[in-house]
Amino acid sequence: MKELTGRALVKGETQGEALIIKEISFYGDIDPNNGNLIDGRNVKDKILIAYKPRGSTVGSYIIYALKENGFAPKAIVMAKSEPIIIAGCALANIPLVDNVDINGLKDIEDGDKIIVKENKIIILDK
Amino acid sequence: MYLTKEEEKMLNGEYGWAISKALKVIVSIGESLDAEKLINISHAHISGVSYGNIGEPGRKLIKEFADSGVKFSVKATVNPIGYDTMDYDSMPFTKIDRTYLKGQEDILMSLKKMGANLTLSCTPYYLPEVNYIEKGSSVAWGESNAVVYGNSVLGLKTNREGGPISLMAAITGKIYYYGLHIEENRIPNTRYVIRRPDDYELNEVRVGIIGEILSKLHNNEKPPFLDEYLNNDTLVKELSASLGAAGNIAMIVIKGITPQKIDENKLKETVIIDYNDIKIREEEIKPSEVPDIIYFGCPHANKDEIEKIANQLKNIENVKSQIIITTSREQISKVRKEVLSMLKEKNVRLIGDTCLIVSPFGYKGLSIATNSYKAYFYLSKKGMNVSLISIDSLKEVLKS
Numbered sequence: 143m144k145e146l147t148g149r150a151l152v153k154g155e156t157q158g159e160a161l162i163i164k165e166i167s168f169y170g171d172i173d174p175n176n177g178n179l180i181d182g183r184n185v186k187d188k189i190l191i192a193y194k195p196r197g198s199t200v201g202s203y204i205i206y207a208l209k210e211n212g213f214a215p216k217a218i219v220m221a222k223s224e225p226i227i228i229a230g231c232a233l234a235n236i237p238l239v240d241n242v243d244i245n246g247l248k249d250i251e252d253g254d255k256i257i258v259k260e261n262k263i264i265i266l267d268k
Numbered sequence: 269m270y271l272t273k274e275e276e277k278m279l280n281g282e283y284g285w286a287i288s289k290a291l292k293v294i295v296s297i298g299e300s301l302d303a304e305k306l307i308n309i310s311h312a313h314i315s316g317v318s319y320g321n322i323g324e325p326g327r328k329l330i331k332e333f334a335d336s337g338v339k340f341s342v343k344a345t346v347n348p349i350g351y352d353t354m355d356y357d358s359m360p361f362t363k364i365d366r367t368y369l370k371g372q373e374d375i376l377m378s379l380k381k382m383g384a385n386l387t388l389s390c391t392p393y394y395l396p397e398v399n400y401i402e403k404g405s406s407v408a409w410g411e412s413n414a415v416v417y418g419n420s421v422l423g424l425k426t427n428r429e430g431g432p433i434s435l436m437a438a439i440t441g442k443i444y445y446y447g448l449h450i451e452e453n454r455i456p457n458t459r460y461v462i463r464r465p466d467d468y469e470l471n472e473v474r475v476g477i478i479g480e481i482l483s484k485l486h487n488n489e490k491p492p493f494l495d496e497y498l499n500n501d502t503l504v505k506e507l508s509a510s511l512g513a514a515g516n517i518a519m520i521v522i523k524g525i526t527p528q529k530i531d532e533n534k535l536k537e538t539v540i541i542d543y544n545d546i547k548i549r550e551e552e553i554k555p556s557e558v559p560d561i562i563y564f565g566c567p568h569a570n571k572d573e574i575e576k577i578a579n580q581l582k583n584i585e586n587v588k589s590q591i592i593i594t595t596s597r598e599q600i601s602k603v604r605k606e607v608l609s610m611l612k613e614k615n616v617r618l619i620g621d622t623c624l625i626v627s628p629f630g631y632k633g634l635s636i637a638t639n640s641y642k643a644y645f646y647l648s649k650k651g652m653n654v655s656l657i658s659i660d661s662l663k664e665v666l667k668s
Contacts (some may be wrong), residue, residue, distance in 0.1 A: 151296045160366065174325050199315075199430040200322055207325030225297045226431045232296040233289060233329065233432070 143267055145258040146246040147183040148219065150230055152222040154237030158216040160187035160254040168201035168230065177213030189256040191247055195224045205230025221247055239263060269298050270305045278440065283626040286338035290439040298444030307406050312340070312438035314384060315347040315410025316431055317625050319371035321454040327371050327531065329432070332584065333439065334378035341441030345387040346379055347411050350621045350627045353388065359619060360590055361631040386622035389566040389596035391567060393417050403527055406449050408437030412512025413567045413642065414586045421504055425449045428518050448519055451555045455530065456493035457536040458486065464543035471658040472506040476641025477509025477549045481541055484515060491519040493530060498515045498522060502573055509567050509642035534551065555655035555665060558588055559637035563624055564659065565594035568642035573659065574618070578607045580662040581614050586668060591616040594623040637665065650655035
């Protein structure tokens with residue numbers, strides 16, 4: 143078990159499997175009607191691990207739509223966030239933790255079991 | 269972040285779901301920016317309202333807020349949409365389908381229900397209701413050109429509030445105390461001087477390029493200080509738009525224009541911009557043929573600019589290019605009747621509520637000339653062939 147800490151911008155407690163997206167832009171990269179990423183993976187009920195955001199002002203609405211349509215991730219964990227993603231998570235009430243050490247995040251792989259608890263990220267042993 | 273008792277109540281839902289949700293957005297972003305508190309705003313300019321941009325997800329969210337019965341806490345104006353509300357088909361080479369129209373109308377209805385003034389313009393600063401806002405007031409504006417103009421010319425205080433943030437600010441009447449809301453962050457420490465001979469006069473194209481150069485050169489948090497007299501509003505507007513498009517500068521202190529006293533002795537450095545660098549760019553992006561389309565009104569043209577364009581066309585018999593001017597309904601209502609009929613005679617499309625960037629206009633095979641660096645920047649990104657000309661050179665361009 144390994145633990146990382148960050149800053150809980152939208153607080154919450156949840157757990158799920160990790161899905162790694164190095165650079166995340168909600169607009170164009172994720173279909174809000176099914177939760178599919180352009181590479182074919184799906185974000186539903188995953189803990190999204192993202193290293194950094196890529197700007198798009200429509201991102202907030204996409205995050206909210208994912209939630210409304212039932213395809214939202216359980217939480218988003220990032221090394222660095224930005225206002226558009228924060229706004230989306232606050233609207234959709236999806237736990238968001240940022241300022242997490244990027245090297246720690248890079249050790250996480252798709253499918254790893256993750257617990258998000260306020261500002262703590264717990265990575266369970268495989 | 270420190271919240272007042274009243275703000276706590278808002279956040280906890282005592283004033284309803286919508287206020288609570290909207291304030292949660294503002295507080296979460298404020299916390300991420302380490303803002304110490306929230307402040308009241310006196311106006312919001314809402315961007316991110318085009319159906320073509322925000323689609324169904326945006327339409328639904330805005331509708332949900334409107335359906336909750338919440339009303340805006342402050343006066344609010346609204347950015348342009350994808351078409352002219354009085355004539356859907358007025359934009360050449362552009363088709364608006366029924367789904368788009370219905371989606372957009374729904375967004376506008378929701379905004380109106382919450383109390384927005386549907387100005388559908390990116391130049392809120394020309395509106396009387398905005399002009400009366402007291403200097404030094406904090407506002408929350410989306411739309412980057414308006415942000416720069418508001419901070420730099422009107423002396424209002426705003427950061428660039430993208431996405432749904434200006435909407436959330438309108439609902440709550442609050443924004444985080446951060447960036448350009450803080451007085452000391454508005455004091456420049458770098459002076460920029462344009463070195464140029466007297467006969468190299470500045471026009472819209474040249475100030476647009478200056479905006480591009482400044483966006484690259486200027487890399488501190490404080491606004492740049494431009495030690496140069498800009499003698500008309502078109503120049504100030506096009507510089508604001510260029511800065512907003514080419515980079516992330518949200519304020520520029522312009523000599524004689526920005527209502528703020530500068531202690532020039534406190535400036536830390538002076539940077540020279542040589543006119544030759546402007547000239548080189550100007551040569552690179554000038555038209556090489558008579559353009560298929562000539563576009564004015566990014567940001568929305570004002571009455572004086574419209575009349576100036578008309579004046580250039582007066583003695584030209586056969587205007588071969590399709591001229592498009594985008595503006596606001598409010599400015600159209602101020603243009604003299606004889607000017608309007610003359611423009612019609614010359615087949616100039618004077619279009620309200622929209623612009624070439626936000627409309628689904630996208631015909632890539634045409635060459636477009638414009639006087640706006642911002643339009644050049646975004647239309648080039650869409651893969652179009654764009655060049656820059658000034659209003660004063662219009663006659664010449666059409667004759668060549």
